[in-house]
Amino acid sequence: xxxxxxxxxxxxxxRRHNDRVKTSTTxxxxxxxxxxxxxxxxxxxxxxxxEVNDEIAxxxxxxxxxxxxxxxxxxxxxxxxxxxxxxxxxxYLHEVVDVSTGLSNPSKGEGxxxxxxxxxxxxxxxxxxxxxxxxxxxxxxKVLKKFGERKAKIWCTKQVYSSLWPVFVAWTKKLNLLSVxxxxxxxx
Amino acid sequence: xxxxxxxxxxxxxxxxxTKLPEEDTYGVPIREAVEEFSGEMVSVGQLYTxxxxxxxxxxxxxxxxxxxxxxxxxxxxxxxxxxxGEAALAKADRVRLNAKQWVPSKARLAxxxx
Numbered sequence: 001x002x003x004x005x006x007x008x009x010x011x012x013x014x015r016r017h018n019d020r021v022k023t024s025t026t027x028x029x030x031x032x033x034x035x036x037x038x039x040x041x042x043x044x045x046x047x048x049x050x051e052v053n054d055e056i057a058x059x060x061x062x063x064x065x066x067x068x069x070x071x072x073x074x075x076x077x078x079x080x081x082x083x084x085x086x087x088x089x090x091x092y093l094h095e096v097v098d099v100s101t102g103l104s105n106p107s108k109g110e111g112x113x114x115x116x117x118x119x120x121x122x123x124x125x126x127x128x129x130x131x132x133x134x135x136x137x138x139x140x141x142k143v144l145k146k147f148g149e150r151k152a153k154i155w156c157t158k159q160v161y162s163s164l165w166p167v168f169v170a171w172t173k174k175l176n177l178l179s180v181x182x183x184x185x186x187x188x
Numbered sequence: 189x190x191x192x193x194x195x196x197x198x199x200x201x202x203x204x205x206t207k208l209p210e211e212d213t214y215g216v217p218i219r220e221a222v223e224e225f226s227g228e229m230v231s232v233g234q235l236y237t238x239x240x241x242x243x244x245x246x247x248x249x250x251x252x253x254x255x256x257x258x259x260x261x262x263x264x265x266x267x268x269x270x271x272x273g274e275a276a277l278a279k280a281d282r283v284r285l286n287a288k289q290w291v292p293s294k295a296r297l298a299x300x301x302x
Contacts, residue, residue, distance in 0.1 A: 120233070127252065127265065128236055134255070134262030135215035135232050141258050142216075163233020 020068045024059045025079045029086060031055055036087050043087045047080065117160065123167045136160065192245075192276075199280050200225045201238050202247065205269050206277070214253060214264040239267060247273030 035051050046052060053072075056079075060072050117136070121129040136159055144152035194202070204221035205213050219235050242248045253264035269277075 124236070128240065130262050131215055131265035132232050132236050134259035134264060135219070137260040137262060138216050138256075138258055139232075159232050162229075162231040163236075165233070166231065166237045167233040169237075 017068050017070075020063055020066060021070060021075070021078060024063055024075070025082070028055055028059055028079055029082055032083065033086065039087075043084050046087060047076070047083070119164055120160070120167065123164070132163070193283055194247075194276050194280055197222075197226075197234075198238055198242060198247075199277065201235065201242065202269060202273050202277050205248065205267050206274075210266075210268075213267050218267070242273065243267075245272070246270060247276055 039046050056072055056076055060075050063070055117133050120132050140152050140156045143155045200222045204218045208217055219230050222230050243250055248267050249270055250265050250267050253266050255261050255263045
């Protein structure tokens with residue numbers, strides 16, 4: 001009977017520990033969302049930054065005061081995967097949305113479109129690349145007339161990036177890169 | 189050696205070029221027609237790699253067209269189906285028909301069992 005009560009108590013303590021850590025990680029993620037916006041650097045650099053580590057230290061000391069035994073590293077590891085996903089989403093949104101107005105960021109969107117076009121020119125011969133690029137422009141104008149600028153940009157970006165894989169495969173075939181790669185793998 | 193069997197996607201592209209009026213046999217209308225046939229989204233890159241392949245096989249020929257304002261001053265590329273392409277389409281039709289005759293239908297199988 002006494003043993004059962006001890007086990008129940010231990011389970012309750014474990015649940016309390018998990019709940020506290022979970023609340024703190026949610027709090028940390030909410031707090032760091034603002035710092036992620038516009039952060040110039042990789043996720044690893046972000047995780048090493050002073051703001052992140054100060055906040056983690058503060059939360060961990062709060063948890064210890066409440067009796068939850070956890071190290072900074074453990075706490076950091078628990079948050080890392082969620083923070084990472086959020087970091088990429090925020091970075092992407094920062095690229096396409098102007099945070100001050102909440103509208104799409106035309107200069108950055110345009111830049112990406114141009115980069116996609118450049119990749120087409122890189123992998124295709126000049127005539128085909130011009131025809132593809134012209135088709136994209138014509139398609140863009142059509143979608144623009146029907147659904148507006150935002151959807152037209154999404155359409156165009158999707159077209160460019162979904163076009164790159166078949167174009168890249170054709171390019172590697174042309175240069176016989178795949179057989180060279182397979183040969184290297186087989187030898188290695 | 190006989191004419192090679194073309195893939196369904198290549199067939200859709202050849203069919204689109206055959207069906208479209210001559211002034212519309214360039215990328216955008218071809219892609220739209222193929223999307224209509226297949227009911228799937230077709231990327232521009234996927235279409236052009238297939239067009240390129242078909243041209244190399246001698247099924248198609250292409251010529252540079254005029255540049256228009258709505259295309260940002262970029263030229264169109266018109267495609268024309270050649271005799272080999274028509275033969276490949278006919279062969280694809282024949283193969284499909286043969287296959288259908290060869291594979292017994294569910295109805296016939298059910299009748300046979302009864």
